[in-house]
Amino acid sequence: MKKRNAALAMSTLLWAGSVLSACGSSGTQPTAAAPAETMTTAAPADSTQGTAETADGTYDVAGAGQVSLDVMITSLGDSDGGPYLRGVMDSYMAMYPNVKLNPVECSMNDLYTTLITQATAGTLPDIFTMSEAYSANCLEMGMSTDRLAELLGEQYMNGIIDAAIENATVDGTLVYMPWQNNTTAMVYRKDLFAEKGIEAPKTWDEFLTAAKTLTEDTDSDGTPDRYGCVFAGTRNDSAESRFQTFALTFGCDFVTANGDGTYTSGFGTEEYKNAMTAFVNIAANEGVTPAGFVETGYSEAYTMIAADRACMFFSASNVLGGIYNANPEMRGKMGSFPMPTAPGVAPVTSFSSVGMTISSTCKNPEVAADFLKYMTSVENSVAWNEATCRLPVVRDALTAICENDEAYAGFAAASENAVIYPAFAGLAELRDISGECWQTVVSEGVSIEDALATAASKAEEVAKSHSN
Amino acid sequence: MKEKSREARNYRLKSAFTPYGFILPASLTILLLVVYPILYGVYISFFDTNLVNKWNFVGLRYYLRALTDSSFLHSLWKTMVFTVTVVGGHFLFGFIFASILNLKIKFRTLFRGILILPWLFPDVVIAYLFKWILNTQGGIINALLMHYHVVRVPVGWLSTSATALPCVILVSIWKGYPLVMVQILAGIQTVSTEMYEAAKIDGANAWQRFCYITIPALKPILTTILILDTVWVFKQFTLIWLMTSGGPGSSTMVSAIEIYKNAFSYFKYGLASAQSVYVLVICYLIGVVFRRLLRDD
Numbered sequence: 001m002k003k004r005n006a007a008l009a010m011s012t013l014l015w016a017g018s019v020l021s022a023c024g025s026s027g028t029q030p031t032a033a034a035p036a037e038t039m040t041t042a043a044p045a046d047s048t049q050g051t052a053e054t055a056d057g058t059y060d061v062a063g064a065g066q067v068s069l070d071v072m073i074t075s076l077g078d079s080d081g082g083p084y085l086r087g088v089m090d091s092y093m094a095m096y097p098n099v100k101l102n103p104v105e106c107s108m109n110d111l112y113t114t115l116i117t118q119a120t121a122g123t124l125p126d127i128f129t130m131s132e133a134y135s136a137n138c139l140e141m142g143m144s145t146d147r148l149a150e151l152l153g154e155q156y157m158n159g160i161i162d163a164a165i166e167n168a169t170v171d172g173t174l175v176y177m178p179w180q181n182n183t184t185a186m187v188y189r190k191d192l193f194a195e196k197g198i199e200a201p202k203t204w205d206e207f208l209t210a211a212k213t214l215t216e217d218t219d220s221d222g223t224p225d226r227y228g229c230v231f232a233g234t235r236n237d238s239a240e241s242r243f244q245t246f247a248l249t250f251g252c253d254f255v256t257a258n259g260d261g262t263y264t265s266g267f268g269t270e271e272y273k274n275a276m277t278a279f280v281n282i283a284a285n286e287g288v289t290p291a292g293f294v295e296t297g298y299s300e301a302y303t304m305i306a307a308d309r310a311c312m313f314f315s316a317s318n319v320l321g322g323i324y325n326a327n328p329e330m331r332g333k334m335g336s337f338p339m340p341t342a343p344g345v346a347p348v349t350s351f352s353s354v355g356m357t358i359s360s361t362c363k364n365p366e367v368a369a370d371f372l373k374y375m376t377s378v379e380n381s382v383a384w385n386e387a388t389c390r391l392p393v394v395r396d397a398l399t400a401i402c403e404n405d406e407a408y409a410g411f412a413a414a415s416e417n418a419v420i421y422p423a424f425a426g427l428a429e430l431r432d433i434s435g436e437c438w439q440t441v442v443s444e445g446v447s448i449e450d451a452l453a454t455a456a457s458k459a460e461e462v463a464k465s466h467s468n
Numbered sequence: 469m470k471e472k473s474r475e476a477r478n479y480r481l482k483s484a485f486t487p488y489g490f491i492l493p494a495s496l497t498i499l500l501l502v503v504y505p506i507l508y509g510v511y512i513s514f515f516d517t518n519l520v521n522k523w524n525f526v527g528l529r530y531y532l533r534a535l536t537d538s539s540f541l542h543s544l545w546k547t548m549v550f551t552v553t554v555v556g557g558h559f560l561f562g563f564i565f566a567s568i569l570n571l572k573i574k575f576r577t578l579f580r581g582i583l584i585l586p587w588l589f590p591d592v593v594i595a596y597l598f599k600w601i602l603n604t605q606g607g608i609i610n611a612l613l614m615h616y617h618v619v620r621v622p623v624g625w626l627s628t629s630a631t632a633l634p635c636v637i638l639v640s641i642w643k644g645y646p647l648v649m650v651q652i653l654a655g656i657q658t659v660s661t662e663m664y665e666a667a668k669i670d671g672a673n674a675w676q677r678f679c680y681i682t683i684p685a686l687k688p689i690l691t692t693i694l695i696l697d698t699v700w701v702f703k704q705f706t707l708i709w710l711m712t713s714g715g716p717g718s719s720t721m722v723s724a725i726e727i728y729k730n731a732f733s734y735f736k737y738g739l740a741s742a743q744s745v746y747v748l749v750i751c752y753l754i755g756v757v758f759r760r761l762l763r764d765d
Binding site: 112113116119120137140141142143223234235236237290291292293294295296300304309425426428429432435436439440442443444445446 | 518519520521522603604605621622624626627628629632713714715716717718719729732733734735
């Protein structure tokens with residue numbers, strides 16, 4: 001706790017430094033996309049460089065002088081989201097010619113490595129992508145401003161779904177502005193379900209039955225060529241975080257905070273054992289998934305659905321974008337339903353979010369906040385969804401999208417039972433232990449009992465090492 | 469007289485310092501780009517740190533933990549197996565192809581160009597190329613095997629423990645042999661043909677000429693390539709990471725991947741640095757041992 005306080009004190013000092021060096025002046029300029037929302041940011045109370053605050057308490061971007069901001073958003077490199085984001089940046093710069101936004105590309109896989117390097121060298125971009133997986137570390141290292149909530153303003157914050165705010169908050173500090181809503185649900189081939197008369201499964205037993213029905217040898221060559229489902233089994237965070245959601249549907253929490261600074265791993269529980277056993281069985285032993293489960297990552301999985309070789313896959317909504325991009329004919333054929341659960345477990349899924357934060361070294365945090373609010377306005381969030389199929393966390397935009405496209409119905413229903421993982425710095429390690437566990441069972445032939453025992457022992461060690 | 473002695477003293481001073489002036493840029497570059505990072509890495513290994521604002525001194529704790537960490541020891545073993553087989557493969561194929569290219573055969577230049585191609589491709593391209601060639605679903609190897617009814621179901625070349633490491637080794641050999649081949653070929657071409665002719669007259673067969681003329685003549689080159697290749701292969705990361713990420717399970721988890729994961733997935737920079745120091749020491753010892761063993765008496 002003392003370390004956390006020290007980190008907070010350090011980030012406060014950094015923030016104070018950035019505020020003192022920030023520049024600004026007076027004037028009023030409405031933001032085009034969402035004028036009412038984007039003009040709510042208050043200028044810093046201790047600003048010593050002019051009056052950037054207008055009479056109604058909003059921040060005057062046009063009067064802020066020449067501002068240059070480095071914007072490192074992981075989606076900038078995506079084929080679908082990248083051009084759209086650059087368009088949003090261009091339109092913001094057209095609106096405010098005094099603001100220069102410099103796009104910086106960085107893949108999600110390289111994000112944390114890049115951030116560490118930049119933080120060490122003191123070259124953090126002004127705006128950068130952040131997620132709940134790293135938010136605790138981000139706060140501890142004083143990378144982001146600790147007054148993000150203040151910069152975004154109460155009115156803007158009220159428009160974001162509560163789970164997203166909770167997810168992005170660590171020890172009472174909003175670490176990043178949530179943007180992408182990564183509620184997990186099952187996407188499926190709606191047309192094939194209708195053709196076979198299958199109802200959306202509510203339990204994993206029903207799911208397996210449906211998957212068996214959907215597994216077919218369509219060209220009659222003696223081997224199935226369309227499988228009921230596809231599971232991601234690679235040893236990376238993408239697949240491993242999916243398993244964490246899968247375990248949740250068996251009533252297993254990877255880790256539990258004991259409230260006294262210590263943590264207990266859930267890997268030794270019966271629920272974890274049931275989850276891992278069911279996962280391995282469905283993914284590798286039942287013949288309802290394509291061969292090569294251990295090699296199947298996220299992109300391989302949605303490519304198989306797009307290629308009509310698999311029918312179900314659990315993921316966040318952006319998988320629909322991947323499928324439609326790979327095969328536009330799939331539009332209208334896809335649907336979604338909430339995650340099935342084990343017997344006796346109430347409907348549940350995981351909520352996580354990816355967003356952006358403003359660095360503690362940013363000299364113009366108010367302008368950065370204004371741009372972020374512009375970028376995530378209702379109109380831009382809907383347009384972002386059209387470009388990428390990602391669901392937003394802005395309440396009105398989410399409602400509009402889910403009402404207009406039936407494919408998101410399952411995500412909307414699932415979000416009612418979505419839970420947030422505790423902020424635990426060793427989460428990546430725990431996930432990796434799970435990945436190693438199923439891979440040793442499937443590819444090395446180790447018995448599930450032995451693999452589970454090894455996993456439980458390693459997880460306990462991780463929980464202990466992160467306990468105070 | 470005094471003037472002359474001052475001039476002589478100035479000249480002596482100038483002569484004494486001029487060489488240092490010449491080596492200064494290189495020395496500074498080495499200090500900044502080699503010595504400082506190594507020393508900083510060693511420094512980090514004594515701390516529980518996030519590299520930004522947490523620096524808790526832990527002494528030798530991470531060095532001791534690395535020695536008892538079964539994952540790290542397992543990764544070192546995998547690295548040894550990988551290194552020995554890959555370097556062996558590089559030398560085997562390097563020698564074979566260099567010997568062939570040294571013969572007066574038709575289209576020698578064309579073959580030389582083709583054989584050197586794998587070395588010209590970036591690791592990333594090769595890794596993805598073979599990942600798809602060996603892919604369980606739709607990989608050309610499985611497609612061919614199934615087409616000719618060699619197997620009924622596709623083989624998980626990279627998803628089965630028994631085949632993943634051999635596949636990665638083969639790809640690494642394919643990628644790296646051209647360097648050894650080129651060096652050996654260059655060495656062979658410097659060996660005087662008169663020596664071979666003399667040996668022939670003395671009744672030496674091809675094997676004897678190879679053992680008693682080619683190998684000794686190539687010894688200085690071989691020592692250098694052996695040390696460089698062993699150390700490069702020992703630190704191999706890109707190919708393995710992109711092909712298998714250390715999996716399935718931990719069947720291709722070499723020390724470079726283990727260290728990378730500790731540092732950049734789990735943010736255990738201190739432990740990762742301590743493990744890196746062990747790898748540095750091992751690589752240094754490899755160089756020392758090879759130099760001793762292959763010393764030209």
